[in-house]
Amino acid sequence: MESSVTDLRHFRHGSLPEGFRQMLIDVHADAYADQMDDPFHQRFAWFVDHWSGTKGFTCVVAYDGDEPTGFAYGAPATPGREWWRDCGYTPENGRTATYAVSEVMVRPRWRKQGISERLHEALLKERAEDLAVLLVDVDHPRVQALYESWGYERVGDRRPFADSPLFAVMVKDLRD
Numbered sequence: 001m002e003s004s005v006t007d008l009r010h011f012r013h014g015s016l017p018e019g020f021r022q023m024l025i026d027v028h029a030d031a032y033a034d035q036m037d038d039p040f041h042q043r044f045a046w047f048v049d050h051w052s053g054t055k056g057f058t059c060v061v062a063y064d065g066d067e068p069t070g071f072a073y074g075a076p077a078t079p080g081r082e083w084w085r086d087c088g089y090t091p092e093n094g095r096t097a098t099y100a101v102s103e104v105m106v107r108p109r110w111r112k113q114g115i116s117e118r119l120h121e122a123l124l125k126e127r128a129e130d131l132a133v134l135l136v137d138v139d140h141p142r143v144q145a146l147y148e149s150w151g152y153e154r155v156g157d158r159r160p161f162a163d164s165p166l167f168a169v170m171v172k173d174l175r176d
Helices: 020-031 044-052 083-087 115-124 141-149
Strands: 007-012 058-064 067-076 098-106 131-137 153-158 167-173
Touching: 007 115, 020 044, 020 067, 020 098, 044 067, 044 098, 058 115, 067 115, 083 131, 083 153, 083 167, 098 115, 131 141, 141 153, 141 167
Parallel strands: 098 131
Antiparallel strands: 007 058, 058 067, 067 098, 131 167, 153 167
8 A cells, every 4th residue: 555644843952832742642542552551651752851851852743634653762872871882782883872772653544554764754854873782672573573674683682671671672774
């Protein structure tokens, strides 16, 4: 099926429009409607506030007309404090400036149309960092395989919060 989503809008820390936070929360609630009883998913608003309040935060939102269909967001990692280092991974070229991809999600009605890949590509297109890093729930091997097809490599596992799932730590070289 050809994607009807033609509008990708870019947003940055410090210039987020009114209603932006709630729009992300609403898209998340739709994308994870079957998991909203999970306390980890119930804290999504905290994650939105944390990430959008981070200097360097960027977000790309896909729209079908005026309807938000999905988004991808993240921010640069603090130099020297990149959490992927805990996995013992060392980039071959020694470059470590990292952009942390926090979320890539698409609402159910618009899935399987290539929107997540378009969002991801648009999010990383103009990044100056050397690496992109993200986490994938280890219980979702198809999602991990999707990220591998986009050039990511699994370098370890991490549980960032006591109540979070175990995640695969995935790193992509942005300079290849």
